[in-house]
Amino acid sequence: MITRLLPLAPSAIPRAFLALLMVAIPFPVAAEPPAMPIVIAHRGASGYLPEHTLPAKALAHGQGADAIEQDVVMTKDGVPVVLHDTTLDAVSDVAVKFPGRARADGKHHCTDFTLAELRTLALTERLDPATGRQTYADRFPRGYSRFAIVSLEEELDFIAGINHSTGRTVGIYPEIKSPAWHRAEGHDVAKAVVDILHRHGYATKADPCHIQCFEADEVTRIRGELGWQGRLVQLIGGRDQDALVTAEGLARIATVADGIGPPIERVLDAIGKPTDLVERARAAGLAVHPYTLRRDRLPSWAGSFDDLQEALFAAGIDGVFSDFPDLTVAWLRGRTAGRAD
Numbered sequence: 001m002i003t004r005l006l007p008l009a010p011s012a013i014p015r016a017f018l019a020l021l022m023v024a025i026p027f028p029v030a031a032e033p034p035a036m037p038i039v040i041a042h043r044g045a046s047g048y049l050p051e052h053t054l055p056a057k058a059l060a061h062g063q064g065a066d067a068i069e070q071d072v073v074m075t076k077d078g079v080p081v082v083l084h085d086t087t088l089d090a091v092s093d094v095a096v097k098f099p100g101r102a103r104a105d106g107k108h109h110c111t112d113f114t115l116a117e118l119r120t121l122a123l124t125e126r127l128d129p130a131t132g133r134q135t136y137a138d139r140f141p142r143g144y145s146r147f148a149i150v151s152l153e154e155e156l157d158f159i160a161g162i163n164h165s166t167g168r169t170v171g172i173y174p175e176i177k178s179p180a181w182h183r184a185e186g187h188d189v190a191k192a193v194v195d196i197l198h199r200h201g202y203a204t205k206a207d208p209c210h211i212q213c214f215e216a217d218e219v220t221r222i223r224g225e226l227g228w229q230g231r232l233v234q235l236i237g238g239r240d241q242d243a244l245v246t247a248e249g250l251a252r253i254a255t256v257a258d259g260i261g262p263p264i265e266r267v268l269d270a271i272g273k274p275t276d277l278v279e280r281a282r283a284a285g286l287a288v289h290p291y292t293l294r295r296d297r298l299p300s301w302a303g304s305f306d307d308l309q310e311a312l313f314a315a316g317i318d319g320v321f322s323d324f325p326d327l328t329v330a331w332l333r334g335r336t337a338g339r340a341d
Contacts (some may be wrong), residue, residue: 035061036336037313037317037319038289038319039064039293039319039320039322040173040289040320041057041060041061041067041069041327042291042292042293042322043323044068044152044327045065045171045324047136047324048139048324049147050123050147051091051126052082052091053147053148054148054154054155054158055145057158057159059160060062060170061162061166061170063325064066064281064329065325065329066168066171066319067170067173067319068172068175069175070152070155070172070173070175071174072174072175072177072189073111073189073258074110074185074192075110075114075115076111077115078187078192080152081110081115082149082151082152083110083248086109086177086181087107087110088121089108090126090129091123091127092122093151094113095108095120095129095236097120097131097260107167109185118149118316119148121148122147123149124269125139125140136296137174138296139154139296141312145150145261152174159172168190170209172208172209173210174209174210174212174214175211175213176190176193176213178215179218180218181231187304190221191226192214193211194226194227197211197230198226202230203229204230205229205258207230209231210230210232212270216234216253219253219256219257223257231259232256232257232259233259233260234253234261235247235260235262236261245260245262245280248309250281250283254285257286258286258287259287259288259289259318260281260287261290261291263290263291264290264291264293264299264308267288267312267317271301272302272307273311274311274314274315287319288317288318289320289321291320291321292322293312293320293322293328294324295323295324303327306331309331313335313340
């Protein structure tokens, strides 16, 4: 599928990053356990490059990911852009570039800036705005290159271009971020995303696209009012969403969605043993795509990243979000090769 290519900001793609691309892994279309679970590049190959930058997405494609995630928020002038937070402070130099533009909470909110203004910012590895320290100290160091914010449409065109040039179709996995908050800001982020997906040829469950969202009412709205006929995933958060993972909650989700995205802690318990969530979700007809595999932030019971992956895939999941898609792809291929032997 090739769509019209939009011009990118000159700084959006540092020339140093032209990833080597690997062979494809099949992208499943049903809630049944796939022959091999899918690997979703969490904000791109974010263990290696700053999250939600085009180089991180290119690297994820080259590392063999089956799908690449886009978190989507809105600008002041109503353009969907790819950023995890509705604020800019943890991943950019906004406080330096735009002094005096913070709200009363001391933060710079994406909806207070136009796309043109956001394009002037330099994206960085995630940090703590209060201390200036990187969240993950051993990831891409600040100051070694320049990365830029891109719109959702620019990223979709970028992925379509790589799909074309490599002959390998990698899917997309956009998240509708904080739709109730956006609505209070005067923006309908879900409608904007669905409209863009339709324009780019993503419309049915045969297309390599999942929409995800934490807010259950918005998931229902996406399927109903907005008429989304593609794959849809209900994200599951903390204890305030316990009702969603009861038998009744899963049954309700299954009336509108195709899968759930729980944290790993809901799939594996405090000592790394599987809970019954995957079994109950599958009984309701739902796929399970937990988040997030991080080599540099392991649970206390896991002696290694491989230990975590072994336990998680043994629980029977259908896919997983990973900051290190190459390591997850390699582990799955190794397991498959071992079974073949």
